[in-house]
Amino acid sequence: MTGSRCPAPLAFADVVDYWAGELTKVEEDRIEEHVFTCHACARELADGEVLARGIAAVARDGRLHSVITDAILNRLSADGVRIRTFTLEGSGIVPCAVWAGDDLVVSRIRADFADVDCVTIVTRLASGEEIVRLPDIAIQPGQREILSAFSAAQLRQLPATRVSVSVTAQGGSGERMLAEYTLEHGGSFER
């Protein structure tokens, strides 16, 4: 079969499972036997690989502005991604900056998440301009902190400025402020 349509195309879900390593050996063999006789489905398999590789490359390059987990943080460290960490907890102003060589800045945002299912984190400049909004972050029972990652390359674009980080929860009576932090961003520094 060349470029013609496949009469029994692979489901993209199977392609995703193949690259995620979720299939049995028999299922993997079935997919491989199919794509070696079907050009169209070989392209499907290539799509899955390109995306999986791209996602890994984005993370490895520190091009994240996202909530991450300990497992992702551990993998970033193992891959040699240079991570600068700040902890946001309680009141007071947290001094921060990004340095030459930093790849990723991770904030450990600590708050009382009891009885909260979902929060939104918004980071704003002193001018009120939103830098990033991370909506609908699921909170697990007993969770005490959120790891928020931000690309150091993007932070380098910021001037020295005061930055606020707000954590809000959605409730029956609307949005409720759980915590608000202030960071004094000193800008980007060479070593």
Place this chain on the structure above:
Amino acid sequence: MALQSLSPPVCGRAPGDLTAIGLAVSVPLVHWSADSRSVSASDGDLARAIASAPPGAAEAEESELYRRFAPRVRLYGLKHLRDESDAQDLAQQVLLVVIERLRAGEIRTPDQIGSFILGTSRILAGAGERKTRRRDNLTAQFHAADLYAEPALDSIDLAAVERCLHVLADRDRRVLLLSFYAEKSSPEIAAELRVTATVVRVARHRALARMRACVGLQEARTV
């Protein structure tokens, strides 16, 4: 078009002993400009044309066979060898072995050339202990970089992937990062996110399908 020198067919090998082949086959060092007849031919037709032509005379068909299957062997290599350069080596070697076998008339069922290429990929990928020798053989006889045809989808737009990854819902993004970067299984991700493994799999299917649409891979397919 430059050609590598050609050696006589190698006979009398033990079945499966593919790595013992000296890789003394040649394929055009090219730009893989197979003619339109080759492009429209079935895989079996290509295999038959190569088998019936004097060695090296079916350049267009050999190029087209390489163009079609080298990317698939590379994908197989990425899955099982988990290394880009090993996968590219595998793609080159498998196609060279297959073309040599075709030229030597050793493939009796040309219509099943895809299955033969997969079988060859499995044998060579499984011969891990022979990898060094395999690569040495390859390097000795070819300029691998000249031979390898880049897969059409190999050039990935990381900026698009980055943008599309961050458009996803938080949990879907975490599932993708945990799956394809942290290389966690569904049960591991489920434990970390406190959902079921089924929820993880469904989220991963949905999220990667959205990513594919967002980065334009499907559009590229239909253009």
